Amino acid sequence: MSQTDLAFTDLLASTRHSAVHLEMRDSYGIGEEAAEFEAWRAGWRPSSKPGTWWNDFHTMVRDAVARGVVFRRARVVSEPVSDYIRYEHDCTYQNVAAGELVRWLPRRKASDLALPGNDFWLFDEQVIMWNHFTGDGGSAGPELDERPEVAKLCSTAFEAVWERATPHEEYRI
Template sequence: MPQKPPSFAEQLADCRQLAVHLEMRDVYGIAEEEAEFAAWKGGDGGLDPGWAEQRRGWLDLVRSAVARGVVMRRARVVSEPVTDYIRYEHAGTPLNIEAGEDVRWLSRRRASDIALPGNDYWLFDNQIVRFNHFTGDGASAGPEVVGDPAVVKLCATAFEAVWERATPHAEYRI
């Protein structure tokens, strides 16, 4: 029987230098975000003052990692024009940045010649990949943790290629 992978929080706690996240879906259907996303869609598209409290668990994880000296970078490869979900992510990104993440955006058209893994992932210290698997409708299908050096190299190379071309959040217009 396969061993249950460590939680994301455990993996981030073990990380010492670098945690990078590559997101490549245009829509996610994460159950924990449904109410927040619906409220955002029903509002003016701005940042709700309650978002920071709703995301406190995540933001605290980021702050703790950054305080230990971990560099956290997130890159999003998106179709343009962007979906409502990507607009929602864009609206919430200032919270990630305030907590210590660096976030960039890359148009899918500009990523066509980059060899990308088939799934979103986190890469910790260029040693361990945590793939995030999703169902067709965007719900989480659970993680897969991989330490194979060839897979790690593919993910590290892909992320750096995306990062180099991507636009910093403050400059990315949707």
Template sequence: MAFADLLATTRHSTVHLELRDTYGIGDEAAEFDMWRTGWRPEPDPATWWIDFHTWVRDATARGVVLRRARVVSEPASAYIRYEHDCTYQNIAAGEEVRWLPRRRASDLALPGNDFWLFDGRLIMWNHFTGEGASAGPEMDERKDVAKFCAAAFDTVWERATPHEEYRI
């Protein structure tokens, strides 16, 4: 099932846990390269709004709560600084975003991969190559694993700093 369809059928909540310090995915990789040379996105949503933002806006308009937590190394990688600069876009679409320095996560039991968890029951694992390119998603409906992911996310969320307060 495509991500857009998963989000469209979500009733209550979607959480996303990110654990990597760099990603190299499609068009985003090109934008990151531009960012590294000084380009910054415009504040006007018309210049950066993509389908993903519409999917998030539509879900939150239905009452779905979308939360994203990022566990990051400090000092932050260039990619994390880029993500931080662009996170206002996620927030404008309706996501809540928090950041947790990796050193504050040392005593947490975390899954080995990034994931999306839909309504606390359906996991979409995000697998990546060592260079940060997508190695493809994997769907997982194991109840015990979904419960583990939900608990891990909630623990990160409780410790993490809201985007508006997190400084890089």
């Protein structure tokens, strides 16, 4: 398990009310997911049977939701969408099955929003886990931030995106 996974696991375990995730890149190239994306590009599609794709992340989400944590993910995407976003869209039913609420916002509809410079997780509107990436989408490691004014910025930015975004089940690519 990577340090990123351990940090996320610890933060989520102590979360009581909310976990929100803002994604703003059109491509990621992270670990096992990069290989799955390449298989998807070659024509593979994930099974609808949870036993074939359910993993530790899905269990953590399901367990957090069961104890009352509201789990939301918003994705700001360029249109027309990249192949990677098509892949994410095809696989998002897995996040939803675990208990996440997911919305999509076309980047052109976010032009007048003040958004942080990096993707992030925000736990209980207090602790930020910045997700830093290299130019080619690889992970450059997480960074934790507990400054109240920055948590407020992230919360405000996320809520602005969430309000404008389209629920996953309605978003067409």
